[in-house]
Amino acid sequence: xxxxxxxxxxxxxxxxxxxxxxxxxxxxxxxxxxxxxxxxxxxxxxxxxxxxxxxxxxxxxxxxxxxxxxxxxxxxxxxxxxxxxxxxxxxxxxxxxxxxxxxxxxxxxxxxxxxxxxxxxxxxxxxxxxxxxxxxxxxxxxxxxxxxxxxxxxxxxxxxxxxxxxxxxxxxxxxxxxxxxxxxxxxxxxxxxxxxxxxxxxxxxxxxxxxxxxxxxxxxxxxxxxxxxxxxxxxxxxxxxxxxxxxxxxxxxxxxxxxxxxxxxxxxxxxxxxxxxxxxxxxxxxxxxxxxxxxxxxxxxxxxxxxxxxxxxxxxxxxxxxxxxxxxxxxxxxxxxxxxxxxxxxxxxxxxxxxxxxxxxxxxxxxxxxxxxxxxxxxxxxxxxxxxxxxxxxxxxxxxxxxxxxxxxxxxxxxxxxxxxxxxxxxxxxxxxxxxxxxxxxxxxxxxxxxxxxxxxxxxxxxxxxxxxxxxxxxxxxxxxxxxxxxxxxxxxxxxxxxx
Amino acid sequence: xxxxxxxxxxxxxxxxxxxxxxxxxxxxxxxxxxxxxxxxxxxxxxxxxxxxxxxxxxxxxxxxxxxxxxxxxxxxxxxxxxxxxxxxxxxxxxxxxxxxxxxxxxxxxxxxxxxxxxxxxxxxxxxxxxxxxxxxxxxxxxxxxxxxxxxxxxxxxxxxxxxxxxxxxxxxxxxxxxxxxxxxxxxxxxxxxxxxxxxxxxxxxxxxxxxxxxxxxxxxxxxxxxxxxxxxxxxxxxxxxxxxxxxxxxxxxxxxxxxxxxxxxxxxxxxxxxxxxxxxxxxxxxxxxxxxxxxxxxxxxxxxxxxxxxxxxxxxxxxxxxxxxxxxxxxxxxxxxx
Numbered sequence: 001x002x003x004x005x006x007x008x009x010x011x012x013x014x015x016x017x018x019x020x021x022x023x024x025x026x027x028x029x030x031x032x033x034x035x036x037x038x039x040x041x042x043x044x045x046x047x048x049x050x051x052x053x054x055x056x057x058x059x060x061x062x063x064x065x066x067x068x069x070x071x072x073x074x075x076x077x078x079x080x081x082x083x084x085x086x087x088x089x090x091x092x093x094x095x096x097x098x099x100x101x102x103x104x105x106x107x108x109x110x111x112x113x114x115x116x117x118x119x120x121x122x123x124x125x126x127x128x129x130x131x132x133x134x135x136x137x138x139x140x141x142x143x144x145x146x147x148x149x150x151x152x153x154x155x156x157x158x159x160x161x162x163x164x165x166x167x168x169x170x171x172x173x174x175x176x177x178x179x180x181x182x183x184x185x186x187x188x189x190x191x192x193x194x195x196x197x198x199x200x201x202x203x204x205x206x207x208x209x210x211x212x213x214x215x216x217x218x219x220x221x222x223x224x225x226x227x228x229x230x231x232x233x234x235x236x237x238x239x240x241x242x243x244x245x246x247x248x249x250x251x252x253x254x255x256x257x258x259x260x261x262x263x264x265x266x267x268x269x270x271x272x273x274x275x276x277x278x279x280x281x282x283x284x285x286x287x288x289x290x291x292x293x294x295x296x297x298x299x300x301x302x303x304x305x306x307x308x309x310x311x312x313x314x315x316x317x318x319x320x321x322x323x324x325x326x327x328x329x330x331x332x333x334x335x336x337x338x339x340x341x342x343x344x345x346x347x348x349x350x351x352x353x354x355x356x357x358x359x360x361x362x363x364x365x366x367x368x369x370x371x372x373x374x375x376x377x378x379x380x381x382x383x384x385x386x387x388x389x390x391x392x393x394x395x396x397x398x399x400x401x402x403x404x405x406x407x408x409x410x411x412x413x414x415x416x417x418x419x420x421x422x423x424x425x426x427x428x429x430x431x432x433x434x435x436x437x438x439x440x441x442x443x444x445x446x447x448x449x450x451x452x453x454x455x456x457x458x459x460x461x462x463x464x465x466x467x468x469x470x471x472x473x474x475x476x477x478x479x480x481x482x483x484x485x486x487x488x489x490x491x492x493x494x495x496x497x498x499x500x
Numbered sequence: 501x502x503x504x505x506x507x508x509x510x511x512x513x514x515x516x517x518x519x520x521x522x523x524x525x526x527x528x529x530x531x532x533x534x535x536x537x538x539x540x541x542x543x544x545x546x547x548x549x550x551x552x553x554x555x556x557x558x559x560x561x562x563x564x565x566x567x568x569x570x571x572x573x574x575x576x577x578x579x580x581x582x583x584x585x586x587x588x589x590x591x592x593x594x595x596x597x598x599x600x601x602x603x604x605x606x607x608x609x610x611x612x613x614x615x616x617x618x619x620x621x622x623x624x625x626x627x628x629x630x631x632x633x634x635x636x637x638x639x640x641x642x643x644x645x646x647x648x649x650x651x652x653x654x655x656x657x658x659x660x661x662x663x664x665x666x667x668x669x670x671x672x673x674x675x676x677x678x679x680x681x682x683x684x685x686x687x688x689x690x691x692x693x694x695x696x697x698x699x700x701x702x703x704x705x706x707x708x709x710x711x712x713x714x715x716x717x718x719x720x721x722x723x724x725x726x727x728x729x730x731x732x733x734x735x736x737x738x739x740x741x742x743x744x745x746x747x748x749x750x751x752x753x754x755x756x757x758x759x760x761x762x763x764x765x766x767x768x769x770x771x772x773x774x775x776x777x778x779x780x781x782x783x784x785x786x787x788x789x790x791x792x793x794x795x796x797x798x799x800x801x802x803x804x805x806x807x808x809x810x811x812x813x814x815x816x817x818x819x820x821x822x823x824x825x826x827x828x829x830x831x832x833x834x835x836x837x838x
């Protein structure tokens with residue numbers, strides 16, 4: 001308790017309250033530009049923090065991280081391209097809402113859900129970190145495989161009409177993820193002697209190609225003379241979230257935040273997976289699953305509360321065990337070390353007051369995020385008024401610049417174009433892009449841990465069902481697919497009997 | 501038919517636009533690489549930003565040190581120094597980038613021993629030690645083999661042998677796959693001990709230590725500062741190090757070498773700064789002196805002490821000798837593992 005107040009004391013300095021909004025604004029901007037992620041924002045700002053004291057430095061970087069995770073939802077809703085991989089699930093209902101003219105409502109819900117998720121996550125970090133850290137250590141290869149399978153089971157509910165196209169899409173995604181050096185055998189796969197392909201295809205690069213480039217190409221049928229919709233400036237911010245909608249979203253936000261906290265605390269997963277699982281859970285347990293994907297505000301609430309719900313809890317394994325939960329926290333860990341704090345079991349003992357200042361500061365970050373976000377949202381909503389022929393050029397420029405900047409190489413620009421063309425033809429053939437993304441994200445997690453688990457069990461598959469956590473995840477995965485299949489079957493039978 | 505033709509046309513137009521945009525992007529890059537004017541006298545050097553190409557990922561040991569050194573660029577070199585991570589391919593991607601960069605002294609690379617002693621045995625590489633000149637050392641990497649006595653009951657080498665004698669296959673976590681230095685060294689250790697053991701490659705040092713702390717594997721390899729706190733708190737035990745003279749670790753005490761324990765497996769990992777060998781000698785001197793000045797800075801020394809690391813100011817000759825010795829040793833080790 002002494003540490004708590006010492007931390008509060010360290011936090012309550014005016015400089016900290018000045019730096020948090022700056023970090024947030026930066027984070028929201030980089031998050032909202034496809035290709036620029038909060039990872040990049042953090043890297044660019046680390047040198048700026050050299051002169052600051054550790055609390056201030058880390059709070060600024062955390063603000064970028066949280067702001068970036070929320071900011072990515074803006075482009076997901078407005079231009080059907082997630083700003084970061086964490087926001088991919090927001091596409092499902094966010095973009096349809098924007099198309100219906102409810103962009104402002106979707107953006108407001110994304111902000112509200114992100115803030116609630118973020119606050120719950122900060123609470124979990126503050127109160128449950130040591131307990132959650134113990135559970136994290138129980139996660140071995142078998143558990144990770146089961147978690148990845150659970151994540152992949154989401155394909156069933158996101159493939160819309162054709163489950164087979166969904167499965168084919170996931171296979172394409174997994175194929176893309178196998179390109180490069182295979183760490184376990186030390187051999188290269190599908191590299192064709194190209195040195196640039198050896199490190200594989202960067203997730204964010206695949207994301208830009210898959211969503212942004214193909215989206216622009218899909219709009220090639222767009223005719224400015226007949227297709228342009230004139231939107232009245234006043235009507236943009238008219239559709240506000242009703243009290244009934246807030247009430248309806250309570251359950252999705254609850255499920256989303258909890259899923260975010262749990263998945264976020266599991267190293268190597270991150271907010272993107274949390275958002276998909278939360279979306280899937282909310283959809284399968286909803287009384288009206290058919291409205292999801294058509295602009296259902298609960299869908300936006302679930303996925304956005306989940307990815308920000310992961311923001312605080314990814315710090316748990318990093319701070320307590322020195323294990324980064326995702327890319328951004330790996331970079332944050334570097335920043336901690338630069339400021340003289342080596343994450344790991346001794347950190348809480350050695351630097352308790354700074355840690356408490358940071359953990360309490362995370363609440364402040366989320367409150368500020370809501371305030372800044374509410375101001376920004378009004379402006380962002382007007383992006384829907386920009387004629388598409390102009391917007392497309394701006395988006396394309398940002399995509400190319402973003403792709404180039406990920407590793408300062410033109411090679412990545414070529415890759416977004418190749419992936420974009422591939423994605424365009426797949427979309428023309430009615431494939432969904434999300435299963436492909438799930439394959440890319442979860443393929444390596446599943447494959448590497450499957451192989452590691454088999455080495456540990458001397459080749460016996462029983463390792464996956466004799467370990468309780470692993471068995472639990474596998475059962476939930478099977479259960480959610482069965483539930484989905486049963487519902488699908490029932491609605492088909494109903495449609496058939498009605499037709500007769 | 502007409503509308504589909506029109507559609508096709510628009511798609512092609514969009515493609516043409518994409519290609520033209522990327523082609524435009526290529527031009528400045530091409531200009532930059534031809535602008536390398538190595539005849540310029542070194543007294544004007546450096547007049548623009550210097551880049552350190554970093555083959556390893558952000559936040560890792562070498563990256564953190566390089567970024568700290570880079571932060572002294574304005575103070576001791578008069579220009580900004582930036583670190584650019586080009587990860588992947590066990591460091592070969594960064595090597596390729598460093599050799600493609602102009603030899604004007606504005607690009608440095610952080611390299612290690614295995615890039616020359618080990619990687620060429622596993623990959624077709626298009627570089628050799630003659631392409632670069634090591635400037636100055638960065639750090640020595642002390643690999644330590646660790647166990648988790650609370651989970652497996654293994655706390656010493658003898659207990660490890662007993663464990664294997666009971667018919668169990670030892671599972672050990674490495675920080676990378678075949679072709680990685682930690683993988684090679686710990687595999688050699690088990691070969692020399694004649695024990696039944698199998699490697700479980702993880703992604704990086706932190707992952708491997710985590711697997712050990714969670715009791716998922718019996719043994720893991722680690723380097724500072726990753727394992728230090730676990731050993732201090734008594735959760736993990738050190739079985740030995742590959743550094744032939746053993747090492748002294750703050751807060752842990754002396755860790756004996758495997759050589760002292762009668763096992764022929766030695767390895768001194770190292771990271772160092774290098775430039776293309778065709779860079780002017782005068783410029784090499786400027787860069788080397790810059791890093792020497794940083795190493796002498798008390799603030800930098802304090803930073804390194806806090807990280808639990810020491811800067812290593814090995815000279816060009818020392819580094820080359822080590823690489824040479826390491827290459828000979830690795831040849832034996834690789835034959836042993838095959």
